[in-house]
Structure formats: C-alpha cells, structure tokens
Amino acid sequence: MKTLIIYTSQTGFTERYARWCAEKTDGDILELKEAQKKDDSFFDKYGAIAYGGWAMAGKTVKVKWFLDKAGSWKNKRLAVFCVGGSPNDNPDVDTALHNMLTDEQRGYIRAFYCQGGFDYDKMNAPSKLAMKVFVSALKAKKKDPAEDEKKMIEMISQSYDISDKKYAEPIAEYLNGR
16 A cells, blocks of 8 residues: 655654654655645555644644545545644643544544644744744743743743654554554
8 A cells, every 4th residue: 555645844843754654654755735736646546645734823734735635535544643842742732633623534534743843943934923922922921830831931932852753653553554
C-alpha cells in the first residue's frame, strides 16, 4: 500500500514530522501547495494519506482542504496530525483534536498531535506578533500564576524545540495498518 504525507509548515516542525512519517511508512511526501495543484486521479494510487498542519489558536492550519477531500477517500487509511508548541500531555490537545473532526469524520480519519516548539526567527510577522500579544496577555492576566503557568509563559516567550521522532511512530503505525 502506497502512502502519501501532505503537509504545510511555517517554521519547520511540521515538515520534520512529515518527513519522519514518510521515512517510517516508506511514503511519498508533498507540500500542501503542490497537493492542491494535483488532479483527483493523482491520489488514486495511494492507500493511505495523511495531512500535517501546525497549530494556531487551537486549530490546525489549512486542514479544511484535506477534510474536504477526505470524504471521497473513505476507502483509504486517513490520518491528520497537528504539530504545536504544547507538550503532548496538555489536556487542551485532546479538545483541539476532538473539535477538528466531526463525528462522521472520526469514523474514517484518525487525528494525532505531535509536540514541536516555536522558532520565532522563522515565524512570519503576523504569527510572531500574535504570539507576542498572547504572551503579554498571559503575563498581565496572571498576577500570581501557579508554578506550571509560570513555566508555560517562560517557555513560549522564546524559541524552543520539544519535537521527538517517537511522536511520529503512532501515525506511521496507523498508516501502515498496525
């Protein structure tokens, strides 16, 4: 079964996970902007297709294209993965993954989350500004933050990388039919 990993990445974390998934599935990899140019028949040769996008404000960037296509790919093994700056054990991750798919879509698409990080040097200006405003708002809102809140605010105030190849393994196992 041939596998295709489609992704969009702003700072490189999602691309890294897409490449890891492609390695582990011996799959092909394609940037979203190239996938969008492909004729529908291009996807016929793939038995498994995954889409990876980065997280922004609790949503997966540009996932709509994949979800719109997925309705006609129900006979394939489908996955979507989101890469973000939160650790995998953050309870907000489960909520975001659940809200990404409808009840019907959850019947034929598996959703995954992969912790990545922030690279302020590679962020575009609007994203960088949004993060600076978000961090400032968190600092102003929390006069006496709990220890875990302090750590989170400190962590997202600067660039960091918490990505790990092990978070690509469940995606690859699913795509490989295991």
